[in-house]
Amino acid sequence: MILDSFTQYKSIFQIQYSDAFEIWDRAGEIARRLSDVWPNLKVKEGQPQIQVLGGEGVEIQTGFSKSTVTLSGAKAFEQRKVQQLKNTFEIWSELLKLDVLNRVSTRVVFVKHFDSIKEANAAVFGLKLARWPDSKVFDQPQEADLNGLEIGYRFEDEQSFSLLRIKAEQLSFEVDLDPYFLDEANIKKTKNRMVIDFDRGLLGKVKVGNIRVDEWIKGFQHLLHRDIEKVLKGQG
Numbered sequence: 001m002i003l004d005s006f007t008q009y010k011s012i013f014q015i016q017y018s019d020a021f022e023i024w025d026r027a028g029e030i031a032r033r034l035s036d037v038w039p040n041l042k043v044k045e046g047q048p049q050i051q052v053l054g055g056e057g058v059e060i061q062t063g064f065s066k067s068t069v070t071l072s073g074a075k076a077f078e079q080r081k082v083q084q085l086k087n088t089f090e091i092w093s094e095l096l097k098l099d100v101l102n103r104v105s106t107r108v109v110f111v112k113h114f115d116s117i118k119e120a121n122a123a124v125f126g127l128k129l130a131r132w133p134d135s136k137v138f139d140q141p142q143e144a145d146l147n148g149l150e151i152g153y154r155f156e157d158e159q160s161f162s163l164l165r166i167k168a169e170q171l172s173f174e175v176d177l178d179p180y181f182l183d184e185a186n187i188k189k190t191k192n193r194m195v196i197d198f199d200r201g202l203l204g205k206v207k208v209g210n211i212r213v214d215e216w217i218k219g220f221q222h223l224l225h226r227d228i229e230k231v232l233k234g235q236g
Contacts, residue, residue: 002232003225006110006196011076013085013213014068014201016103020096023064027051030062030095037087060088067092076108077217086213093208104211105201106220117192118145120168124194125149127232129166146170153231159204162223164231165197196232198224 023030027046031053035041038055045052049064059070069088071081092098114120125132129151136142150167171191200220 002229003110006112008074008076008108009111010109011071012068012107014066014105015101016066017098017101019065020098022096023062024048026095030091033091034060034088037084062092077221082214082217089213098208101206101208103201103203104206105199106217107199110196111193114192117168117170120192120194121148124166124168160202163199168194
């Protein structure tokens with residue numbers, strides 16, 4: 001299984017709905033209730049149309065027409081976290097008075113780290129999902145380390161969609177600190193990784209009462225692990 005060599009980096013559960021004016025009246029109660037579900041949440045942002053709460057490994061955005069839970073780490077879908085997602089959905093449904101949703105979706109991002117961007121790109125090329133030009137194009141060198149692919153698949157009908165993206169990327173981080181306190185005042189770090197990004201959701205009007213978050217997450221994971229191999233090894 002290709003995902004066995006990857007780490008689940010980020011997971012996102014999102015709902016969209018018609019304008020929920022109740023957020024103006026119940027923002028404080030929403031924050032308190034969510035803090036009971038996710039201990040040690042802190043307010044990161046508060047505006048009329050959105051409130052953002054954050055804690056260790058979690059960020060929750062409750063908005064006027066969209067709400068999202070973003071989880072970090074490989075254990076985002078363990079039983080305890082799924083129960084917390086279920087409780088969060090119930091809080092949103094109750095306090096925002098949601099009867100119908102316009103969209104329900106879940107997204108996961110898997111990463112695999114490499115020593116260089118050239119190695120990360122080689123892993124993407126190795127899937128043989130796209131044809132690379134066999135001659136020089138656009139006046140760019142054929143063998144440059146940063147040459148790379150970003151591959152996307154979209155499967156959609158009137159009821160649902162599934163998006164799968166594969167790419168290699170190089171992330172750079174640099175920060176200047178006070179040299180009075182630190183011997184190394186300038187810190188630079190680079191990470192090279194291959195990314196598999198899968199997003200699946202329901203489209204159209206969905207009754208809140210028909211959504212069971214635990215069953216949705218279970219089904220999401222089943223489809224991901226059942227079918228991703230069919231796509232990523234289809235051309236190998």
